[in-house]
Amino acid sequence: AQSVTQPDIHITVSEGASLELRCNYSYGATPYLFWYVQSPGQGLQLLLKYFSGDTLVQGIKGFEAEFKRSQSSFNLRKPSVHWSDAAEYFCAVGQPGGGGGNKLTFGTGTQLKVEL
Amino acid sequence: GAGVSQSPRYKVAKRGQDVALRCDPISGHVSLFWYQQALGQGPEFLTYFQNEAQLDKSGLPSDRFFAERPEGSVSTLKIQRTQQEDSAVYLCASSLSNDQPQHFGDGTRLSIL
Numbered sequence: 001a002q003s004v005t006q007p008d009i010h011i012t013v014s015e016g017a018s019l020e021l022r023c024n025y026s027y028g029a030t031p032y033l034f035w036y037v038q039s040p041g042q043g044l045q046l047l048l049k050y051f052s053g054d055t056l057v058q059g060i061k062g063f064e065a066e067f068k069r070s071q072s073s074f075n076l077r078k079p080s081v082h083w084s085d086a087a088e089y090f091c092a093v094g095q096p097g098g099g100g101g102n103k104l105t106f107g108t109g110t111q112l113k114v115e116l
Numbered sequence: 117g118a119g120v121s122q123s124p125r126y127k128v129a130k131r132g133q134d135v136a137l138r139c140d141p142i143s144g145h146v147s148l149f150w151y152q153q154a155l156g157q158g159p160e161f162l163t164y165f166q167n168e169a170q171l172d173k174s175g176l177p178s179d180r181f182f183a184e185r186p187e188g189s190v191s192t193l194k195i196q197r198t199q200q201e202d203s204a205v206y207l208c209a210s211s212l213s214n215d216q217p218q219h220f221g222d223g224t225r226l227s228i229l
Contacts, residue, residue, distance in 0.1 A: 004158075034217065043120070043207060043220035044159070051215070090158050102214045103149060103172065106158030 002027040002093050006107035014115045015083050021076040021110050023091030032094035032102060033074040035065055038109075039087045047089075050074065051096075061085070086114045118142075120221035122208050128227045129198050137193045137224045141210030148191050149218060150183055153205040162206075165191060166214075195226075203228045 003026045013019055025031060032051050036044035048059025055067040065076045074091060088109045094102040121140040129135050141148050147166055151159035152175075161175040167188040176183070180198075185191040195202055205225050209218035 032215075036220075041222070043222040044209075046217050046219070049217050092158075096215070102147075102211070102218075103161045103164055103175075104151075104159070104218065105161070108156075108158050 002031060002095065002105045004091050004093055004105055004107035006089075006091055006110050008110045009108070010111045010113065012113040012115060013081050016080050019076075019078045019081045019085070019112070021089050021091075021112070023074045023076065023107060024072050025074065025091070025093045026072065027093055027095075030069065030096075032096055033065075033067060034092040034094065034104065035059065035063070035074075035076050036090045036092060036106075037087045038090065044090065047076070081112075081114055083114045083116055086112055088112070120208055120210055120219055122206075122221035122224050124224060125222065126225050126227075128229065130229050131198060131200060133198055134194065134196045135198055135226065137195075137206050137226070139191045139193070139208030139210075139221060141189065141191070141208070142219055143189075145210035145212055145219075146188075147211040147214060147216075147218075148185055149209045149211075150191070150193050151207040151209065152177075153207055153223070155204070159207050162193070198226075198228045200228050202226060 005024045035047040091107045092104040123138045150162040153159040163183045164172040165185040180196045182194045205223040207223045209220045211218045
């Protein structure tokens with residue numbers, strides 16, 4: 001069964017500092033990989049996705065993520081954090097071609113706090 | 117509408133009551149998913165529809181949970197004889213096809229007293 005680990009429950013960074021959120025997955029082959037962001041009381045907004053091809057993926061709001069097969073990781077990065085980036089971030093994996101229609105398995109999330 | 121719409125946004129029910137949660141997906145989206153998000157956790161898969169067919173219901177926690185999508189658009193998640201452990205946010209997502217990203221609604225926060 002596929003699983004996702006987000007080792008950091010909470011992260012605090014200063015505005016303007018760089019950010020890296022960690023994500024490790026367990027899956028038998030190359031999965032589909034996603035990062036979503038959730039603000040309080042809101043649904044999940046897709047930041048970026050990896051299906052295949054270039055392992056460095058660009059997303060919205062200046063975020064990027066790199067797929068590293070050897071480390072089973074898909075870490076999210078941003079060079080300079082803005083106060084509006086404070087939210088909860090979820091990494092998720094999907095099963096390509098699976099009968100479940102690409103149902104997603106999520107990590108437990110990383111709560112990002114931005115200090116002004 | 118432009119996005120996935122869920123109603124109600126908040127639902128409070130007494131233990132033992134039945135509840136129905138509605139999801140209106142993005143027009144034309146074939147795939148529809150329901151997830152349950154407990155407090156402080158990531159969403160967990162409940163069930164999946166392709167058009168009107170429920171192809172995967174492996175995540176439904178008990179036979180008290182039932183979902184339908186009779187005309188291949190709007191979906192309803194029904195919980196019978198609610199229990200306190202059913203308290204959670206229920207998220208609906210839709211996608212154009214299996215290999216396209218899912219778009220999420222804002223969820224229904226269900227509280228069972």
